[in-house]
Each structure stands twice: as C-alpha cells, then as structure tokens.
Ligand code: SF4
Ligand code: SF4
C-alpha cells in the first residue's frame with residue numbers, strides 16, 4: 001500500500017529536472033538555493049563526482065509526525081508524509097527532531113509555515129507518479145510501491161554486485177523510509193548520515209509517554225498516603241501534648 | 251526614614267537599567283512580530299530551537315520548580331517549619347510560569363494558535379504533554395496564589411473554598427510538576443543522533459526532574475537572600491540552612507545518577523577528549539554539582555548567609571549551563587551547524603528576566619507575601635491554624651490552612 005521512491009545514484013546525471021518539475025508542481029518560485037529551503041523541496045547536491053538528491057525521506061514511522069503536538073503532520077496510508085498548515089502553531093519541534101533535518105521554515109514571514117516535500121500527495125492519491133519521478137530522463141528516480149522498489153533495488157544490486165554497495169539506504173534506517181537510495185560510492189562519503197538508529201525514533205519517547213497514566217495513578221495514591229500518615233502523626237502528637245498539659249494542671 | 255533616602259540612588263540606577271532593557275526588549279519584539287523570526291534571531295533550518303527554548307523555556311520552568319518542592323514539603327511531608335517561605339516561593343513559581351508562557355508566545359511561529367495544543371491532540375508528542383501540564387500547573391499555581399489575593403481584599407468566601415481543596419490541589423501540582431519537569435528532558439529523547447552522547451541519555455527525564463528539585467530548593471534560598479536584602483528583613487537562617495542540607499542530598503543523588511549513566515552507556519571516553527563538549531560537561535558537573543554540594547555539607551557554610559547564597563547561586567548557574575548544553579551547545583555538532591543567539595534574542599530574554607524581578611518586587615510590596623510583612627493580614631487571624639504553626643518566626647498566616655480541620 002505504501003508508495004515510495006527509489007533513487008539510484010549510479011544513474012543520476014545531475015540534470016536537475018526533478019528540481020524544476022518539483023518547483024512547477026508545487027508552484028514554488030524559481031531560485032537557486034544551495035540547499036533545501038522553504039521554497040526548495042528537493043535539491044540535487046554535488047558530492048564529488050556523484051549527484052545526490054536531497055528531500056523528505058517519508059519515513060515509515062516518521063519522527064516529525066510523532067513529535068507534532070497538534071498533529072499538523074500526518075503519515076498517509078498510501079505513503080506521503082503531509083502537512084496541514086491550518087493546524088501548525090510553529091513550535092518547530094518537527095524540525096528539531098527530524099533525524100534527516102528536512103523540514104524548513106519560512107523564517108522571513110510573519111505567518112510562517114513548515115515546508116517540505118509532500119511526495120506530490122495529490123498526484124499520488126490520483127494514482128499518478130510524483131512529478132520528480134516523471135521528469136527524470138534517465139530513470140534515476142523511480143516511483144512505486146515501497147515493497148516493489150525494495151525488490152527492484154535488491155535485483156539491481158544482485159545483478160551488478162561489483163558495482164553497487166550492498167546496502168539500501170532507507171531499508172532499515174530509522175525503522176525504514178519511503179525514499180530509498182542505492183549507490184556505488186559508500187553512503188558515508190556522499191553525506192548520508194550513517195549513524196542513525198535502526199529502530200523508529202518515535203518509540204524512544206513513546207516508551208516514556210505511555211507510562212504516564214500509570215505514574216499518575218501510583219503517584220497520586222502515594223502522595224495522598226504520605227500526607228495521611230504525616231498528618232495523622234501530628235494529630236497524635238497534639239493529643240499527647242494536650243493530655244500532658246492536662247496532667248500538669250492537675 | 252534614613253534608609254529610604256539612602257536607597258534612592260541605587261533604586262534609580264536599577265530603574266534606569268531596567269528601563270533600557272525594556273526598551274530594547276520591546277524593540278526586539280517589534281522586529282520579531284513585523285519581520286519574522288529570521289530577522290530577529292539566529293535560528294536556522296538546521297538549528298530551529300535557540301535561546302528562547304534553551305533558556306526561557308527549559309531554565310524558566312526549572313527555576314520555577316521551588317513552588318512544587320516547598321509545597322510538597324509543607325503540605326504532604328508536613329515539614330511545618332518551611333511554611334513561612336511558601337508564599338514567596340509560590341509567587342516566584344507563578345511568575346516564572348507566566349513568563350515562560352510569554353516567552354513561548356515570542357518563540358512560536360504562530361503564537362495566536364497556542365491553544366491548538368489543547369484541542370488538537372497528539373498524545374505521542376512530548377510537546378503536547380508539556381503544553382497540557384504547563385497550562386494546568388499554571389492554573390494550579392494561580393489557585394495556590396489566590397488566597398493571598400483574597401486575603402488582601404478580604405474575600406472570605408473564596409478563601410474558604412480554596413482551603414477546602416488545598417491538599418488535592420497540592421498533590422495535583424506535584425504530579426503535574428513531576429511530569430513536565432521530566433518531560434522537558436523527554437523532549438530530547440527523540441534526538442539521539444543530534445544530542446552529544448555526554449548529555450543524551452535514556453534517563454534524561456530523570457536528570458531533568460532531579461536537577462529541577464535541586465534548583466527549586468536553591469532558587470528559594472537565592473530569592474530569600476535577595477528579598478531579605480531588598481526589604482531589609484531578617485533571614486530565616488535555620489530554615490534556609492535546612493533547605494541547603496536537602497539540596498546536598500538531591501545533588502548527591504544527581505551526581506551518582508550521572509556517574510552511573512556514563513558508566514552504563516560506556517561513554518567515559520568522551521570526557522577525556524579535547525572537545526568543547528567535554529570542557530563544558532566538566533564545568534557543568536564540577537561547578538554546578540560537586541563544588542556546591544561539598545560547600546553545603548559544611549554547617550559553617552550553610553549558616554553563613556553569603557556562603558549559603560553563593561552555593562545556591564552555583565547550583566543555579568550549573569543548572570542553567572546544563573539546560574543550555576542539552577539544548578544548544580550539545581546539539582550543534584550533531585546538527586552540523588553552529589549557533590549563537592542574536593542580540594535581539596538576548597534582549598527579549600533579558601527583558602523577560604527583568605520583568606520577573608520587577609513584578610516580584612512590586613507584588614511583594616503589594617501583597618502579604620513575607621512572614622514579617624507590614625501588610626494587614628486580613629482574614630488570616632480567623633483561619634483555623636494548627637497550634638504547631640504558630641511559631642514566633644512568622645507573624646503571618648500560612649497561605650491556606652490544612653483542610654483536615
Ligand atoms: S525525513 Fe524528516 S520530515 Fe521527512 S518524514 Fe522523516 S522525519 Fe518527517
Ligand atoms: S512546527 Fe508545526 S508542524 Fe512542526 S511540530 Fe510544531 S506544530 Fe507541528
């Protein structure tokens with residue numbers, strides 16, 4: 001069910017058709033920002049003599065979705081991680097937490113929004129492929145079911161084991177991403193983060209958050225208990241003191 | 251009479267300073283609300299949380315932790331002798347939270363949607379939980395502060411109601427505080443590959459909670475010292491020294507936890523690398539935990555008003571450093587960028603802090619906050635106060651009496 005993109009770095013010729021197609025699709029202003037910005041959802045980065053596309057990874061279990069306090073970011077069941085600007089209050093936790101540092105902010109706006117690739121959600125919902133995949137002249141970016149793309153990637157690696165690095169980036173990183181990469185140059189040399197955990201990041205906080213109801217129950221009982229004990233003790237003390245003073249009077 | 255004359259130049263000097271801070275702060279706010287966060291701050295896409303989250307939120311909430319610690323001690327653990335400091339502590343905490351919310355309104359990209367967090371739920375988000383807790387706890391603090399207002403205006407009806415619910419209120423406050431003090435640490439649990447390993451730990455929430463308790467105690471010492479100086483009051487030395495003693499224990503627990511955590515995660519080696527992070531970590535732990543802990547172990551220091559104050563100040567500084575390390579200095583390397591707050595960011599923070607001082611001093615003149623306050627005490631004399639509470643050290647009444655009567 002979940003769609004994704006497979007990006008084959010060995011095939012990319014750096015023509016930047018995907019960038020242009022994305023700008024057109026999302027009605028973004030033309031500019032030549034050197035990195036992802038609020039008006040550039042995807043960017044072809046030069047890394048040595050290779051070209052690496054940068055974009056939202058559309059994680060299977062996205063960190064940004066889990067941290068957003070108002071649920072402005074959502075993972076759709078068909079793949080794209082989408083953003084509802086009418087909910088966002090601009091806390092920027094999504095930006096701080098995204099392990100790939102993808103979401104961008106409209107820093108110069110008085111009513112800023114979070115901006116990032118949304119995997120052409122309207123096109124994908126209609127059964128079309130993403131604009132960038134459609135625009136790619138050499139098939140370096142291909143669109144499809146994530147499972148099919150994984151098989152495709154495995155096939156390519158199997159057919160040319162001498163050429164490809166035996167790893168699909170995004171297969172297990174942060175618990176799996178919708179966008180997958182294969183390459184002939186080791187990923188760490190291409191600016192990919194290779195220190196990421198293999199399990200979904202949202203579990204790191206959910207493990208703690210899910211215990212809160214229990215904590216509240218136990219905590220409240222304990223505190224009431226302590227209060228009950230300490231205040232009883234004082235009453236006893238007072239009664240004893242009174243008894244004592246009565247005795248004195250006699 | 252002579253005193254007030256002597257103090258005139260000093261007060262005008264501070265007033266001038268505060269006025270300058272306010273003007274710069276308002277200018278910074280003007281830039282922020284007209285030209286956006288980009289023009290007013292050095293935050294970037296790679297570093298979206300700056301000084302306002304690191305200091306104003308994390309430190310602000312922590313420094314306001316005195317309220318729940320002292321309330322818990324008096325109302326739940328029945329340590330009656332801390333009662334005289336309840337009022338100033340609650341005032342500090344209440345103000346602290348109001349200022350934190352003010353800062354959030356500056357930091358949020360769309361501040362007019364702050365209420366969204368309360369109606370659009372995402373229970374998976376730590377921020378969602380923090381938002382709820384901060385909102386509820388600020389309400390609790392307002393209620394805990396309200397008897398002082400009711401007393402001032404001699405409103406007996408509401409006063410009685412508050413007294414009836416005081417214990418559940420305190421318990422609610424303690425639970426909410428425990429939750430969000432620790433959750434501020436949980437915010438960073440989801441950034442294991444950004445936060446430096448010296449600070450990233452699965453027990454970040456516990457660190458945040460324990461250090462908040464320590465700093466809550468030290469903040470009470472700090473503010474008692476300052477208000478005693480400002481209002482020429484006698485220090486309740488015994489009482490503050492006791493707080494110092496408790497702080498030793500809490501700091502010791504924090505230190506043991508820190509050491510065990512480094513051991514458990516096998517990250518000792520980072521301590522001995524010539525990095526900025528290692529340097530900052532050493533300062534944070536020695537200056538902010540070990541030195542004040544050792545100092546406060548000595549009775550002489552605890553009963554020496556400046557010694558006590560200085561030790562408490564060290565704890566506060568170490569605490570601020572810890573929060574800034576977690577939120578800023580420990581994050582830059584993992585975020586592959588650098589960050590230093592802009593002048594305007596600093597000005598907003600400075601304005602908010604000085605606002606805190608001004609409101610505190612004004613409020614403590616206006617309301618019966620301090621034990622030997624000259625304010626009329628109003629209905630307080632009619633309150634049912636346990637015999638044990640009538641110690642000579644304070645002529646004033648507890649902010650609300652115990653409900654078991
Ligand atoms: S890459 Fe970042 S922004 Fe994109 S889905 Fe994953 S966590 Fe969200
Ligand atoms: S900035 Fe907006 S989208 Fe991002 S976490 Fe905050 S509310 Fe959600």
Ligand code: SF4
Nearest residue numbers: 022042117119120132
């Ligand atoms: S999927 Fe769509 S939004 Fe994302 S980079 Fe490609 S064209 Fe742009």
